[in-house]
Amino acid sequence: MLSVRDLGVAFGMVQPLSGVSFSVGKGETLGIVGESGSGKSLTAMSVMGLLPLSGGRITGGTVEFDGQDLTKLPERAYRKLRGGRIGLITQNPMTSLDPLKKIGPQVDDVAKLHLGLDAAAARARTEEILGTLRIPEPALICDRYPHQMSGGMKQRIVIAMALTADPDVLIADEPTTALDVTVQAQIIRLLDDLVKDRDLALVLITHDMSVVAQTCDKVVVMYAGRAVEHGPVEAIFDHPRHPYTQALIGCIPRGLVEAKRLTGIEGTVPTVVNYPDGCPFHPRCPRAQAVCATEPPAFSVAGDSAAACHFAEVAHAEPA
């Protein structure tokens, strides 16, 4: 359904993202994990065609959706896809709705734009969607303002907006990071059900390896603007071959894991301006050799999964 190949992104002279590839099909959930600043949101924005908003541009690669390359799509046609066939859910529900407008009209917009409905029909559609998301009393909610609702409820509204036009692909950029733990679980379950019920392709961006283990079919591990390992969830969790992935998974037994506070690995993600040469992970890698500092590693494929590491096989032989 959606297939990203060798995606690169630049802001002026800096290149925070390069060589990112993945694909998702209908009824499938792809997880994108990585520490803060690894380029997850940039990937999401690239797929939505919204990089120009922050002054970025796609410098290479393709974003293929339904047989067409979105990187070459004119803005007018892109607008039909956004909110129509590709939905976006963002991180912070507290700030993702217009505080001056009631909920109803904000959701109605989608049905008006993409389903060509008039005001009354759009409202009916809005209430229907809110109902299917198990939001009590949709009509009442439509008449509320965002500040009168809880974060979890707002995130449901955002999900409702993304679903109104019955999209094929849903991109959820850390949809639960800003929410309470119990609400987090609810939202994740909700998304999981949606994938099954509606045959959605879901791209789930998260910090949380345990969420990936629970809900995803495939996973892409990102580090410093690069995909370092990707493959089916079982393969990656059973036999992580990249030292970074191993470290991420090594964090799971410490309870609810947030890769944001990755305690298993010394040091922090480098910022864009000082991405190291060679393997981006080498300053922190327990396995690094001389070659790692000079030669960027190629993907080494094993079955359905691949890891960008000079010593991926070694890593496999003796799991951390």
Place this chain on the structure above:
Amino acid sequence: MILRYTFQRLLMLIPVSFSISVVIFMIVYLLPGDPIDNLLRVGSSAEDRAELVARYGLDRSLFVQYFVWIGNMFRGEFGDAIVLRRPVADLVAQNLPYSLTLGGLAFLFSSTVGMALGTISAIVRQPVLDRLMRGFILLGSTVPGFWLALLLILFFSVNLGWFPVSGAGGWQALVLPVLTIGFGGVALVARVTRVALLDAQREDFVTLLHAKGLSSGTILFRHLMPHALLPVVTILALRIGWILGGAVTVEFVFGRPGLGSLLIRALGQRDYPVVQACLLMLALAVMLGTLIGDVAQAAMDPRIREKKS
């Protein structure tokens, strides 16, 4: 809800108006000079003087004078002008429309042109235009009104002869005064609009608006503008006082009738009742402006409506 809010704000104005009335009343007593002196003919006796003082109640204690005055104000009796020898109410009624026209037009001019310029400079990210805009804003917020007025008169009236140098005849006479008062406002409103729009553009919800598939134009007019309007309304409401203040000097420079001219003339002649009435009208207008601004904000922003009512 908005009605209740308005009512609350009105109630809050009562203590404010009271303190303002005291201040206005006192200001007049701090002014040097004595209006009675202006009324006395050369060679008048001390008895003549005492009689005049008694006629205008100036011999009673300040305290009593204040309550007599405020009581009269409440009954709409502004008394008679001491020097001009006419009912103050007549003088005010005669001059107020001129000031309202001038102030209203200047207000309209600064809000519409200011918002348009601010919006353009926020959405067109063009270095040259941006530089020009900032220069204009800086100029507009630093050049004093009376100086600008003199410059405009020199250029457009004296050199080009397009507009009259002074007076109140026809629309031509309004152009330069409106420009003078409005200029600073245009710059201010443009700046506030620009900053507010740029801020609004950075909000998270804007990303999601784009993600819904809305066009940039729709997002600008339906979502960003209302956000930008909030600070603009605040600043415009405060501006009402400024515009009236500006009218005082500008009316004088352009020789236009109006509350400002009346006030300045009355000040020169130490005509207490007129000065007091003029100041009271100005203060009332400022309070009304603040009230309108607050209510407009509450009408636009549900969060304010809820917090304060």
